[in-house]
Amino acid sequence: MSKKTEHLRDLYKNVKPPAELNERVISRVHELRARDASPERVLSRRAILVGAAGCAAIAGLAIGSALLPGGPTAGNAFGLAIAQADEVQGMVRVSAGPDGLMPYENSVGNTINLKLNLSAQGSNIETVTYRIEGSPRYSIEVLGSHDPGVSYPAVTLAFGSGPHSPTDSSLSEPYFHVFDVETITVNYVERTGSNDYQPDGGAYHYVRVTYGDLIWESDPTLQLMHTWLQLSALPSDEVAEERETARQAFVDAYDELAADKATFYEWLRGVYVSSFELAASQLAKARLVADVTFADGSTTSCSYRIDLVESHDQVLLDRFDALCELDDNAGVEEARAEYVPWVSLPIPTDEQVAADPRLSEPIFTIEDVTQS
Amino acid sequence: MQEHGSAVLRLALTQTGSRADAEDVYQDVFVSLACSDTDFSDEGHLHAWLLRVTLNRCRDLARSWWRRHTRQLGEQETFFAAPEIQEEVGPSDHELWEAVRQLPECYRTVIHLRYVENMSVEEVASTCGISVSAVRTRLSRAHQKLRVYLGGTHV
Numbered sequence A: 001m002s003k004k005t006e007h008l009r010d011l012y013k014n015v016k017p018p019a020e021l022n023e024r025v026i027s028r029v030h031e032l033r034a035r036d037a038s039p040e041r042v043l044s045r046r047a048i049l050v051g052a053a054g055c056a057a058i059a060g061l062a063i064g065s066a067l068l069p070g071g072p073t074a075g076n077a078f079g080l081a082i083a084q085a086d087e088v089q090g091m092v093r094v095s096a097g098p099d100g101l102m103p104y105e106n107s108v109g110n111t112i113n114l115k116l117n118l119s120a121q122g123s124n125i126e127t128v129t130y131r132i133e134g135s136p137r138y139s140i141e142v143l144g145s146h147d148p149g150v151s152y153p154a155v156t157l158a159f160g161s162g163p164h165s166p167t168d169s170s171l172s173e174p175y176f177h178v179f180d181v182e183t184i185t186v187n188y189v190e191r192t193g194s195n196d197y198q199p200d201g202g203a204y205h206y207v208r209v210t211y212g213d214l215i216w217e218s219d220p221t222l223q224l225m226h227t228w229l230q231l232s233a234l235p236s237d238e239v240a241e242e243r244e245t246a247r248q249a250f251v252d253a254y255d256e257l258a259a260d261k262a263t264f265y266e267w268l269r270g271v272y273v274s275s276f277e278l279a280a281s282q283l284a285k286a287r288l289v290a291d292v293t294f295a296d297g298s299t300t301s302c303s304y305r306i307d308l309v310e311s312h313d314q315v316l317l318d319r320f321d322a323l324c325e326l327d328d329n330a331g332v333e334e335a336r337a338e339y340v341p342w343v344s345l346p347i348p349t350d351e352q353v354a355a356d357p358r359l360s361e362p363i364f365t366i367e368d369v370t371q372s
Numbered sequence B: 001m002q003e004h005g006s007a008v009l010r011l012a013l014t015q016t017g018s019r020a021d022a023e024d025v026y027q028d029v030f031v032s033l034a035c036s037d038t039d040f041s042d043e044g045h046l047h048a049w050l051l052r053v054t055l056n057r058c059r060d061l062a063r064s065w066w067r068r069h070t071r072q073l074g075e076q077e078t079f080f081a082a083p084e085i086q087e088e089v090g091p092s093d094h095e096l097w098e099a100v101r102q103l104p105e106c107y108r109t110v111i112h113l114r115y116v117e118n119m120s121v122e123e124v125a126s127t128c129g130i131s132v133s134a135v136r137t138r139l140s141r142a143h144q145k146l147r148v149y150l151g152g153t154h155v
Helices: A003-011 A019-037 A039-063 A212-218 A220-233 A237-258 A261-283 A312-326 A330-338 A350-355 B005-016 B019-035 B043-062 B065-073 B093-102 B105-116 B121-128 B132-149
Strands: A077-081 A084-088 A091-095 A111-115 A119-123 A125-133 A137-139 A151-153 A155-161 A177-181 A184-187 A203-210 A287-294 A299-308 A364-368
Touching: A003 B093, A003 B105, A019 B019, A111 A261, A119 A125, A119 A287, A125 A155, A137 A212, A203 A261, A212 A220, A212 A261, A220 A237, A237 A261, A261 A299, A261 A312, A261 A330, A312 A330, B005 B019, B005 B043, B005 B105, B019 B043, B043 B105, B043 B121, B093 B105, B093 B132, B105 B121, B105 B132, B121 B132
Parallel strands: none
Antiparallel strands: A077 A119, A084 A091, A111 A203, A125 A184, A125 A287, A137 A151, A155 A177, A155 A203, A287 A299, A299 A364
16 A cells, blocks of 8 residues: 555544434434334324325316226226316316425425325225336536536435424434435235325435526526536636636626515525426426236336426415515525525425415326326 | 444545535434344445445435535535645645545545555445446546646655
8 A cells, every 4th residue: 555545544544423423323213213113103194194195085086087097907997196186177187285296395406306195096006116217317517526427317206204394303403315216116905094105204205306407597697606616616726716707796696686685585586486497397308107006916007297287487486485484584584695596495384384375286287198 | 333433434524525414424324224124144244235325325415406506605625624834745634635525426436445444446346336347447547536636746
């Protein structure tokens, strides 16, 4: 081993996990196990599921055969619903309810996690395996941050666990993480009481949509910020002057927006809407596929397209207003003070969602495109 | 955590470049271990599993737009301060750390596992899920890059 590689190893000789970190891990594990074992917790979650299932059952009746294309044998049928649906002028409209395909987090970033709270409707369904087909790909291009040659699927299924709402967090700090998964299989034979498939124990399944760096192109001020950040990522001082020029251009543009509260608020609203539109543009290229197995062993596959509702812009603007009201614009003010375009919006509790229709207004729809 | 915690934290630190992110990854990894039903055949198997999960979590984190960009907004975090006086010829801790951080992730990983964790080429290959020849190629390219980053004289 050369002197320099020894030097490298020596750099880490004092890197040890502090006792406090280990205590956090142990505390977290205990909390997860307690959550799994707690009958109150399961009961509480079940109560929510029963509510969603009730809506879904109604949806199934309303949908009739339109969303139940039928399995390969006469007695089998399968369709998906997002918590509720109704019939308008002879056409079936399936819409997201307070939970299905609604975002878990409300902060603007480049990823949106939509709760995959779909309900399988039909008869003799044994298992449903969900997967994503035809996802577009994106790559990370920040120098020094990641291998620029690696690309990732923009639309994936994901599994997330952690506190679902501020009231769930009993730890010293919020904790939530999401992992991509290839497939999600729901075994309806083993399930009782609900055709909603969300797992228990403080976990959710998601459709996770990443729109990469597209967000920067959606707004002139964001473009300026992106230019500056890209130059900041370069290690060399050769671009110092260019970087400072870019930083100043961004700061000037930002200051102009932030000088007036109403202007700044409108700008953030626009960025919020853009983030969903970008997510929808990625979703439009992919399909959610449900591979269904029936009790008699026969199988079928259905393909679904997820898209924004027709009046999505107003829905999202209203939702943004409602979320900001929940914390009295604290997230907006924080963004303004920190010179960032992404606002951390609160995660509403179930009670808050129930009390404000703007928080439960469907954002996405799901459409069976198996035949097309 | 007593046996393997330091290795997990070191790798997370190299991959994320941030103490806070590394501790998040550390927490995730050991919570995942507690929730895992994997039947580990021996300590080596467990060690490799932990490092592989650490790498995966770090990659997941690298995909997080918010973390990457908020980190860039402030001063770049560093763990090894630049010395005021260069006492000897060769890179300082700070320079070496910065050079390793500049490496693309795939090169940084093999350098870390090989020289910081002192793993054999075969062990690195197993942990990364790549061939031994790929490890050797990456090590060679990583050395070349480090030479460039460090002014052509070191490593």
